[in-house]
Amino acid sequence: MQMKSGLTRTMVEMAVLLTLPFAVTGAHAEPELLVRPAIHDTRASNRVMLAISRAGERLVAVGEHGIILLSDDNGKTWTQASVPVSLTLTNVRFVDATNGWAVGHGGVVLHTVDGGKNWIKQLDGVQAAALVHEAAAAAAGEGGEDARRALAAADQLVADGPDKPFLDVYFADERRGLIVGAYGLAFATEDGGKHWRSISERIPNPQGLHLYSINVSGNELFIAGEQGSLFRATGGWESFTRIATPYAGTYFGSLVANNNAIVVFGLRGNIYRSGDAGQTWQKIDGGNTTTLTAGLRLPDGRLLLVNQAGQLLQSHDAGSSFRQLTLRSASALSGITQAADGSLVLSGVRGVTSVTLATQFAEQKQ
Template sequence: MNVLFLQTAAARAVALGLMLGAVLAANVQAAPVAEADLRAAVAVAQPERAVLQAVTRAGARLVAVGERGLALYSDDQGKSWQQARVPVSVTLTAVHFASASQGWAVGHFGTVLHSADGGKSWQRQLDGKRAAALALAEVEARAKVAPAGDAGVAKALANAQRLVADGPDKPFLDVHFFDARRGLIVGAYGLIFATSDGGQHWQSLAAQLDNPQAHHLYSIAVGGNAVYLAGEQGLAFRSTLGGGPFQRLSTPYQGSYFTAQADEHGNVLLAGLRGNVYRSADQGASWQQLTLPAPVSVVASSRSSKGMLLLANQAGQLLASSDMGQTIRPLATPPLPPLTGVLQLDDGQLIVTSLRGVLRP
């Protein structure tokens, strides 16, 4: 979940845009340009070298997503990449496939995309305007049956009204589908939605979370019969695959957790700002802090089919654990740019996404 990267890139883009605008304004009247959520991603000569945010599997295929609506796919284990057809130009932050063909990607402007052909083409299922309206409708329904003067509902209503007033600018930051029909997405300002029909319809689950300040939700992790959420200011939740309510977990760290992993044995790992990593062996009831080689923010993680846990940080370092975080070791790799995603293939080959594209270190 790479909000820090996106903010830095956005700041540079704004600065450059202001300079160019000052030069051109005196000579040329620019033609109106559609917002990024209304125009298709343009073809890029070398999309594998662009800023990419996440990579995943779609069966034997690899799929990566990133800035300006870029979605790429590779059928040769990441040696070469092709650009997919995408109807938006917003930054895409996360991608997940429930099967070799059925996948979903999320990103800025409240964007949710669906692919039915293994990532070759994508169609929009949700946008920020509709997401905000759904969030408001959910709170308004609660307000009708809540006791008069309920402070929690009043706060939730104010947050939802603000979402609508702000417009469709809030990003989704992670997505997970349990199968081809049931999925979950989370994002900035406490956004959380679920679907039970493959994304045709979405329902806000904000009422299930003890998150009155609408803190950002960065990551979804699934292990065994449990679902975990991780976010800013030490925010963490646990629920069940059966759709039970989300229980807020008490964690020792009050900073941001950007990524989470879990396994079928009740082990959970939360990692984030300044290299803070915490491990639980009892589904989040208690936590142990882990020590990393450097206090650098961990922004991405993954687990291989063989159970290998991988962490990636902003310094371009990769860390690995074969025992779900009990011991962590740095991997010997060539110098890498700031990383945003990591994946290990069945043959041990690593695939990473970064500010300089997708790499095979």
């Protein structure tokens, strides 16, 4: 991994704010926020929420100030979880009804074993920097200019402190997990997060581009990031290859359709589709230039994308075309999942909203 050495904290903060659509607080984490529990807020469900996931039939949303919300009635009502940090949380995933992980600013990784009611901190930016430095120092001992540059970058990472956010997390089961984030940071665990190791060097990302999202289909794992970066690993995450794409801007996510077509989406409403494993790409018209922030593949094969205008884009043909759907009361959206009753639950700048696709959206003609 090659970090952008010499960046001041302000430059780091600006870089992340410009590329992460819903990073509403600075990327730099004050040390006390790593140990200050999230406050309980009577208006928590109206706070900025950045991501939402399913834990069995429970819904779990994460957002600013360490707020984590839980719903056991398909998003009608929400309660607040006990969280040990006050940092903005950017993503959350569960492997079953009880075991889940959340990540966010300050390089923080949280874990729950009770369906999201209570969380513990497994990793933070200080510890993550130390792990990167340890790996770089070991590699530098073997010599080589690349290894020396990596060690210098690791030195800078340690000096910066806990200011690099993680942006996505994925666990294959209760033990094997992966986290990615700003400046190409990537870590893996084989024991449920008790121990982590840096795997940034396994991703061909010498520029240290931000890595925004993880998507898994079958035995293939995709990581999407800035400057048109898309990486694929097969059968695990020990070795990644870069997939060339025609876009030079940021991808905030990817989806794999039922026919294995790959759809990537992101900045300024850009959508690209490949039906041949990334060898060739087709630009898909999404109807506008509003940044797309998250996506979901429904069990029936439909693909849904959400954007900063409070719209959904729906595809019935494996991503070959999309039509716009607009919330009657629209606000910028950042995440989407499907509740146990089939309704859609959305996260965004006005908190969390539960809607029924058939009745709560008005179709926009393209």
